[in-house]
Amino acid sequence: MKKIRIREQYCMGCRLCEIYCAVQHSKSKDLVKAYRGEYPKPVPRILVEEKEYLSFAIQCRHCEDAPCISACMTGAMRRDPESGAVLCDEEKCVGCWMCIMVCPFGVIGRGREKKIISKCDLCLGEEEPACVKNCPNEALVLEEE
Amino acid sequence: MVKYLIVGNSAAAVGAVESIRQVDKDGRIVIVSNEPHPLYSRPLITYLLAGQIDESKMSYGDPMFYRRYNVEEVLGKEVVAIHPQDKNVVLSDGTTLPYQKLLLATGGRPIFPPVEGKDLAGVFTFTTLDDAKKVGEFIERNRVGSAVVVGGGLIGLKTAEALIARGIKVIIVELTDRVLSATFDRRASEIVEMALQGRGCELMTKNTVSRVIGKERVEKVVLQDGTEVNCQLVIFAIGVTPNTELAKRAGIDVRKGILVGDHMRTNLPDIYAAGDVVEAYDMVMSTNRQIAIWPNAYVQGNIAGFNMAGKAEKYDGSFAMNSVEICDVPTISIGLTDPQEKGYEVLERYDEAQKAYKKIVLKDDVIVGAIFVNKIDRAGVFTGLIKNRVNVRLFKDALLRDDFGLVWLPEKFRKHMVVGEGIEV
């Protein structure tokens, strides 16, 4: 399956990936509209971690043995058979935060609008994930694994 | 001929089905459940009671789940005996089911103390979908102004929260001096208590119910210290005990729970066990004990399934962990949260204004436990550090930071975590 590879040596810490991720998952999908007009403000599913000059953006790794799938008590977290991605069924999620408790990458967040989780969905349906497409320094690349 | 027979129909069963089908697409899987309902998510019963979801949303995953995996469910029948020599089980209706591999995922049953008046209408335990439906119906048919919930543990508090959401005044009666005493430390319990009290919930600690009084229905309870509390509903949530009788009778080694090895095998050939009913390795406490929580049950069932289908997989062990949100206060607790002995190092940070609490427990520079209240984001990073027994000496000072994350880990470990394929729990 296609996965996003993180190359920390090229991350500049500009956080544009966070912006584009949030916009991709916003209502208007327009940079200016999403940030100036929408409420609540769109939330990115990718997080840039920084420590002095070391930085990298991390999002759901769509693990082969995903602990979040094991922990999900409603069966909302499941694997999409076609793409191999780990996706959350927003209708089933009740916001119990078990997945947040077990994800060793800490890449699952709490949604702002509804009491459900918020996580990278690999931008399925687009030709490539918004973060990969818009990273100015190619610190995020999509690779077949 | 049933190749894989699973007794019990919750997390462990689901985990087993997923792993069995990864290895064996055709072997016949039969699940026997003593409940009349098809596969459902047990923890959702408090959400049902609260009115947050309706019964149609109770199924685990989508309703076609077992169909897609080609699993047969036998519902509403109890397994009353196991014959390990003949490799069959006997059901409550008299039928015999032979098996090749057997998985016991019988879970636990609620402890119902033998107090006077416990059989009155309006007195319940709360662990199954039927319990939730009965309580719901009772509330609808009777005027329930106040309810007493006996037990300040996880089930008790979630039940109390659901009743509060239904507009009922709740009094929680807890034996120890604070709620969630088995899960939290003092400070975290306090924050949750304040949240409950903020919703009008009353808390009576160091107490328990001695008698339930009423004519046809509950009218009041008498506590250990003599206090009387008027109420129309009583829910006993003082604990769950593993359903090991079936196993014991069959000659399987049992202590408090069914004893299993690294591959979830019992002492009898071709018989496995997983979930709330077993005692498995706790890597933080370095001993075998029950850890009754959905993720553990699922993983144990998963491992059992692999081994049953012929693929050797080892269970690395787990530790206690809970995620529960009470009255809009999200909390996560992992591992050993309140060490009483010496030799542990504790790091904690409490933000009074936001009631945000973060606590890390270490032993010999390895994290063994953590508590998060209100600011629960990225708690899982710590779960990973505990599971992998990472020595945190070099970045101990950073652990309490709001932005603590994988970037603080040494490069070798970070390369595996960040660039690698993803890890198992």
Add this chain to the structure above:
Amino acid sequence: MVKSSPPSGFLIDRDDERCIRCQACVRMCSNDVHAYDPEEDIIVSDSSKCVGCHFCEAICPTSALTVRHNPSQYRENFNWASEVINDIKTQAGSGGVILTGMGCDKPYPIYWDHIVLNASQVTNPSIDPLREPMELETFIGRKPDKIEIENFAEPKLATEISPQLELKTPIMFSAMSYGSISYNASLALARAASEFGTFWNTGEGGLHKDFYRYGPHTVVQVASGRFGVTREYLNVGGAIEIKIGQGAKPGIGGHLPGEKVTGPISETRMIPEGTDALSPAPHHDIYSIEDLRQLIYALKEATRYEKPVGVKIAAVHNVAPIASGIVRAGADFVAIDGIRGGTGAAPKVIRDNVGIPIEMAIAVVDSRLREEGIRNQASIIAAGGFKKSSDVIKAIALGADAVYIATAALVAMGCTICQKCYTGKCNWGIATQDPYLTKRLNPEIATRRLKNLLKAWSLEIKEMMGGMGINAIESLRGNREQLRGVGLNEVELKMLGIKPAGEAW
């Protein structure tokens, strides 16, 4: 009252409607120009600190930023231009020498823009480079005086040929020291040169151990400071270049401030961390042409005569006799760096006033060497402000064998020629050692872009050659008949050795 620091010259326009407060500009500017005010929820920009590098403009996701010239101007004065006024005020404040980076930016004539090329018309038809083979192959090194063939039945070359560098295109990357530019920038140059089939130059900073694998495509420089010069260094390179001078600052040595001498730089240059890396003006063992000959042959001995050894000089008034002397001293190539050559740091007054244009230099050196009958004994490499492929082809027609580019390579990697290289705060991650900044130059992307530049220019050169009916660059070398001057006076035409436009053969 004296506000001695003059305005920066740049003003930042922010379209507030489009600014989404993402703060990428705040995070990225190494000069701390932008700041976020959480109370007012706006981003304020202190234009006085702006150096005009345009990084914020490039990174802004909504294109909300424009960097433009500061409209605050002095009264129009042809004699007292703003730059001159500001420089005086700066010196009055600091009492020091004004430093600058990159190449001379003053309006001396650019002769390339006064030279035009020929094309075939009725006779000697054009060649289509996309359909027919075209050779840009260039060999740098000493060519023999004559060729002898033995055994005419199965012909074999009897003459021994001196070591040559083989280039797939007549363009090489000029000297930029590791220290003045970042590790990632050096890596990109090394990789692009190796993968494309040309050469790059270490400059006076030595060669980092990680780059030894690119050795065969490296010209290792032996400069007056002898930084990093060991036997291994000499032998790992493809050619050796003795640096006497460079176009940006003829007559003075190099200076890398101590702040830029971090661990890996210190190791590569073999000097203690934090010390200023000062290259003296002269090589202290070269005070005559005989000394130079001695060094050239010492280097040849040390590398067993397996590599070309050349000399790089700045283009100065007497460049022709100097070049002649260098060739007679045994150099296999002479690299000449014109007044437009760039640098990481130089006193502005020297950068802008010392040296002569490379166009003149090539012409006179090529003519002189031919007159003396020694043109074959060394290749001429021209450097100093080559901006387009047409400059390259004109240089070759004037007499150069190949061309060195540096500024153009940096621009390909992201540079916007803000001339602040000496501060070490290059936002593009090129002229800096700051780890926060060097990450921004992804060597994979930079290598790709450098190769693209070489490919594009090579294709354009082939197009122009094809238009002239020439299919091998060798036929163009020194072929001044293909050039004509436009708007040049008689003296200039004579110095360049070309006819005025309109005059037929």
